[in-house]
Amino acid sequence: MxxxxxxxxxxxxxxxxxxALQRGHGLGLSEYRALKRLAAAPDGELRMQELAEAVGLNQxxxxxxxxxxxxxxxxxxxxxxxxxxxxxxxxxxxxxARLGEASPTYERSLETALDRAGTDPELQPLVAAVRGLGVxxxx
Numbered sequence: 001m002x003x004x005x006x007x008x009x010x011x012x013x014x015x016x017x018x019x020a021l022q023r024g025h026g027l028g029l030s031e032y033r034a035l036k037r038l039a040a041a042p043d044g045e046l047r048m049q050e051l052a053e054a055v056g057l058n059q060x061x062x063x064x065x066x067x068x069x070x071x072x073x074x075x076x077x078x079x080x081x082x083x084x085x086x087x088x089x090x091x092x093x094x095x096x097a098r099l100g101e102a103s104p105t106y107e108r109s110l111e112t113a114l115d116r117a118g119t120d121p122e123l124q125p126l127v128a129a130v131r132g133l134g135v136x137x138x139x
Contacts, residue, residue, distance in 0.1 A: 002126075009117050009126050016113035017106060025102040026072075030055055030065055032106060035074060035099040038091035045078065045090040074098055 018029040027035075037054040038044055046054065052062035066089050069075040074095035080086030091099075118127040 005122055005126055009123050009130075012117050013110065013113040016116075017109050020105050020109035021102055024105045025098060027098065027102055028065075028068075030057060030061075031069055031074075032099070032102055034062075034065055034069065034089075035091060035095050036103075038075065038089060039096055039099055043090075044096075045088040047080070048087050048089060051089055069095065 014029065017032075021027045021029055021032050025032075033055045034051060037051060038046060048062060048066065049059065051066070052059050055062065055065075057065065066075060066077070069089075070077065072094075073092060075089050075091055078088045078090050080088060114127050114130060117123045
């Protein structure tokens with residue numbers, strides 16, 4: 001079944017990425033993705049709910065994630081000026097620097113994971129499709 005092969009490919013790639021980011025930069029995969037989304041956002045900030053949706057986490061999980069990033073000095077919280085109930089997560093200069101250091105590791109690890117998965121005949125068509133989308137090239 002194609003879906004099962006997709007899940008297998010996804011799991012293999014995620015495992016490689018998570019190990020490389022943790023080992024090389026002390027970041028979890030969700031932390032990396034949160035920093036990446038924040039860095040790409042206007043003014044480097046997103047509402048907590050927007051960030052949760054962007055990285056595929058629920059509100060409780062993203063709150064814990066942001067607490068870890070804040071503790072490390074990689075993000076800070078800010079209140080919405082127009083609606084004092086709205087809370088934003090904002091990437092810091094240190095967060096941008098860590099993201100810049102980790103991004104090449106992420107890209108290399110993604111390429112390596114896809115190369116390894118591509119040696120499995122059942123996964124080759126999916127790997128080719130992912131590469132055809134430009135995913136591994138960071139597009």
